[in-house]
Amino acid sequence: MSNFRYKPERIICMTEESVEFLHAIGRSDLIAGVSVYAKRPAEVSQHPVISSFTHANLKKIQKIKPDLVIGFSDIQKDIARDLIAEGIEVYISNQRSIDEIFRYMWMLGHMIGEAEKTNTYLRVLEEKIATAKTFAKAMKKRPKVYIEEWDEPQICGIRWFSELVSLCGGVDIFEAKSLDGIKASDRFVTNTDVGLANPDIILASWCGKKVDIQSIKDRAELKDCSAVRNNTIYELEPEIFLQPGPALFVDGIDRLIDLFSSYNSK
Structure with missing residues (x-):
């Protein structure tokens, strides 16, 4: 043995x-x-x-x-x-939520016999979350955010992406869909929906292809929304925001804090 x-x-x-x-x-x-x-x-x-x-x-x-x-x-x-x-x-x-992502990393670490290293690493990520919460609490303006995971058909952000935006002080305009939508088809939205919600910021991260920001600006239903008028449409890296793992906390939090800080400084 x-x-x-x-x-x-x-x-x-x-x-x-x-x-x-x-x-x-x-x-x-x-x-x-x-x-x-x-x-x-x-x-x-x-x-x-x-x-x-x-x-x-x-x-x-x-x-x-x-x-x-x-x-x-x-x-x-x-x-x-x-x-x-x-x-x-x-x-x-x-895993779909931030809590489930932490549980996943905990399980994987214990499966390979590295409980101590795993617990130490998770504490580091928890500190990043604490930083995000502190930043969000101090924000003067909370931006309304539209997360676009795909363009045709339009799919709003998956749950962990929505939760991360909220954690950093943003208000996801399709939070209910993101939290309840297990399948991508549960998160279909239309340009009319987006236009009516009038987001201050658009965060686009298309899995597998580069975001065409101009095509978003050209959507007729969005011409009057704040994000288009103020040119606050951003492409976010799918390898950070569309993978349910460490990248969300290691780099994703910092990226969102930078964007929301810029919004609050205007």
Whole structure:
């Protein structure tokens, strides 16, 4: 029994948040493969690419012989099914809220036997949240914010994005949809909806493609809204705001505080 491996030693990460987390707690040595979309941290390029978000190279994964494959959301359910059919152990998380993201990181850290490092790291992220709350409390003006996750069809922000905006002092104009919408289709909105809500700021982060800010300005229903008139439309990096992991707190909070500070200084 002395040679039995109780903890995984070869982990394949099919989305970015697990990669960044393992690097952050000093266990990047466990990573045996990553998604082509993984951009954080910069050292991610040292790991072999084995998947996109909706497809994975099954033969390449089998050759690696991982102890564990980690994925995210129901969108990866077909990949998980195929891997399980080949006898590969799979963990698919489905976190949507900030609380669930912390629970996910806690679970992953404990799964690999790094409870102390994980708890220390989570305390650092909790301090970032405390900083955001302090900033929000001191704000003179809370901007109304429209979060756009996709343009055709228009999809408002996923729950963790909405919660982060609120945490930093913004008011998400579609908060109810973001909090209740599990599927992307639950978060469909129209330009008419956006125009009537008259956001002060538009935060666009289109997963998989660059945001066309001019196309947003050209939408007839938005021509009179404050964000268009004041040119407060911003592209935010999907690798920070559309991944349910450390990046939201490490860099996302600072980015939102900068934007909301600029709004309050006018």
